[in-house]
Amino acid sequence: MKHISPSKIVITLGDPAGVGAEVTLKALSAPGLPRASFLVMGDRVAVAGAEAVTGIRMGDLPVEFIDCGMLAKDEPVEVGRLRADYGAAAMRYVREATLMCLRGEADAMVTAPLNKEAVALGGIGFSGHTEYIAELCGAKESCMMLTSERLSVVHVSTHVSLRRAVELSKERIVRTIELGYEAMRNMGTERPRIAVCGLNPHAGEHGMFGTEDEAYIAPAVAACRDRAIDCEGPVPADTIFYKAARGSHDLVVAMYHDQGHIPMKLLDFEATVNTSLGLPIIRTSVDHGTAFDIAGKNMASGANMMAAIRLAVTMAAHRTPAPARG
Structure with missing residues (x-):
């Protein structure tokens, strides 16, 4: 209501x-x-x-x-x-x-x-x-979401050490995607398009640079797609923000604080708002x-x-x- x-x-x-x-x-x-x-x-x-x-x-x-x-x-x-x-x-x-x-x-x-x-x-x-x-x-x-007129980012982890942030769990990633999806709908986006960042360089490059992307992030994305959430990933974090800021996605899921905060503050520092989900x-x-x-x-x-x-x-x-x- x-x-x-x-x-x-x-x-x-x-x-x-x-x-x-x-x-x-x-x-x-x-x-x-x-x-x-x-x-x-x-x-x-x-x-x-x-x-x-x-x-x-x-x-x-x-x-x-x-x-x-x-x-x-x-x-x-x-x-x-x-x-x-x-x-x-x-x-x-x-x-x-x-x-x-x-x-x-x-x-x-x-x-x-x-x-x-x-x-x-x-x-x-x-x-x-x-x-x-x-x-x-x-x-x-x-979890925390940053949002501006051009793009929103939700974080799997925020105010924890980087060592703790890389200790991923499929369940936490799934819930973060769900919370971001619900928030975007509450802001008026009927069917949000979501990109989920990888943790490692190049989203792990099929295990060459780490196994977390395949072990935790890919299964979480698959589970959310099964629930009719329009999401893809894990995608390389070093390129997805460039594409999303130009309209490919409405929401990016970042794995940790700086992965999401740095590009958002570069994109539009004055108009970016912090929201608790x-x-x-x-x-x-x-x-x-x-x-x-x-x-x-x-x-x-x-x-x-x-x-x-x-x-x-x-x-x-x-x-x-x-x-x-x-």
């Missing part, structure tokens, strides 16, 4: 010392903002600093602001500073927004960047937004970091945040229940 427009979108401001508040103000004040009801979650003191440098007032925008009260109201934010209390505040915003979505009080969430090192300073184990939100949701199968809620995010080096200087663009907001609104409008799995 599709959501009745306008959808309610909650936006988290990320690390208070980063550019999250700045890019959010810029996106929400830009022409072409999609029709939706917006809630912004953060700390008033962080917003005040961003208002001062951008000249954009949150109170003048068509949004509701939720002050989480994590930071002292009489202490200006130290922009660009790594602090444990800032990491804890950013985590609180994500937690509260996730719970809102789980309770049905919001249709989707959009996250500004937080800093993993700041979170770790507070003694919190954290590997990424997707993994943390999945834990809050009780989701056992989640396998969750009972919709979450999109900017695909850049806290940018401590330019925070507080009014240099950060709101274009990527606008793209993340647009995708959240689109997914909320198109979302349908996941098909039953036998």
Whole structure:
């Protein structure tokens, strides 16, 4: 059942010392903002600093602001500073927004960047937004997708060491293909064309450069084709992104973080959006970091945040229940 427009979108401001508040103000004040009801979650003191440098007032925008009260109201934010209390505040915003979505009080969430090192300073184990939100949701199968107007990429593994990333499993690859397929349909592509990357150079070259492609990836692709998913692979990763960006496929399945991230960021850094799949809620995010080096200087663009907001609104409008799995 599709959501009745306008959808309610909650936006988290990320690390208070980063550019999250700045890019959010810029996106929400830009022409072409999609029709939706917006809630912004953060700390008033962080917003005040961003208002001062951008000249954009949150109170003048068509949004509701939720002050989480994590930071002292009489202490200006130290922009660009790594602090444990800032990491804890950013985590609180994500937690509260996730719970809102789980309770049905919001249709989707959009996250500004937080800093993993700041979170770790507070003694919190954290590997990424997707993994943390999945834990809050009780989701056992989640993965990351990057999407732009020209191409989308979904990852079999993300925030793990390369040594761990090459430990493939057919089941994990199958589920990643399924999640990517479902996500593309929820974004309006009726029959996504999917290419699945090989792990090794030249997709293993028939075992000359490794056996993982034939042992795990090829059987996973065959299983998905049996389920009427239009996919092919394993295909050499060094050429498929070139072809897919020119229209051969809608979605590429990458085996590990950099295999998918590097070409997507080269293709369209500003408009590429991060989406978490396998969750009972919709979450999109900017695909850049806290940018401590330019925070507080009014240099950060709101274009990527606008793209993340647009995708959240689109997914909320198109979302349908996941098909039953036998």
